[in-house]
Amino acid sequence: MSLNNKNIIFGVCGGIAAYKSCDVIRGLVKFGANVECILTNGGAKFITPLTLQTLSKNKIYSEMFDIFDNWEINHISLAKKADVILIAPATADIISRLACGRANDLLSCAVLASKAKILICPAMNFNMLNRKVTQNNIETLKSYGYKFVMPEKGELACGDCGDGRLASVETIVSAVERLFL
Numbered sequence: 001m002s003l004n005n006k007n008i009i010f011g012v013c014g015g016i017a018a019y020k021s022c023d024v025i026r027g028l029v030k031f032g033a034n035v036e037c038i039l040t041n042g043g044a045k046f047i048t049p050l051t052l053q054t055l056s057k058n059k060i061y062s063e064m065f066d067i068f069d070n071w072e073i074n075h076i077s078l079a080k081k082a083d084v085i086l087i088a089p090a091t092a093d094i095i096s097r098l099a100c101g102r103a104n105d106l107l108s109c110a111v112l113a114s115k116a117k118i119l120i121c122p123a124m125n126f127n128m129l130n131r132k133v134t135q136n137n138i139e140t141l142k143s144y145g146y147k148f149v150m151p152e153k154g155e156l157a158c159g160d161c162g163d164g165r166l167a168s169v170e171t172i173v174s175a176v177e178r179l180f181l
Helices: 016-030 049-056 074-081 092-100 106-113 126-130 132-143 169-178
Strands: 007-012 034-039 084-090 117-122 152-155 161-165
Touching: 007 016, 007 074, 007 106, 016 034, 016 049, 016 084, 016 169, 034 049, 034 074, 034 106, 074 106, 084 092, 084 106, 084 169, 092 106, 092 117, 092 132, 117 132, 117 169, 126 132, 126 161
Parallel strands: 007 034, 007 084, 084 117
Antiparallel strands: 152 161
16 A cells, blocks of 8 residues: 555544544554645544644644745645545534535634545544435435445444444545545
């Protein structure tokens, strides 16, 4: 497996599965990818920017209107450099916003501004996942060409059991690699 010189923009959304993003980053970096993270406000409630920065060895982006280190506009520069935008975990909220074309944070703006391949890895309670509106949003995004790695069945953080667990690290990293075949 090789992801040498591939630029992955990795969106980490709010959900308990955000802790698994660390292992996904490690897997991507191990296979040669350059990983830059966009940490949503919700994601920052579950994992720290320092952790993601240490694992990716890159600056972490989170604010739409940061004071810039240079002249670049973050959501545009990230969108242009991305070979893939990977969102894991993807919440019902980000899936809904993307399906509607909303651009109200750095991650959604980067996705809308990018010509890169988009890979979405949902993770949420099975009731949220199986709601007709969520399923319709997923189908809408698929019709736009977005790719998905659907969640696995198992015990969820809330104690329920069902579909909703973030797919395994190996499954996600393999799905990224397949995008380049």
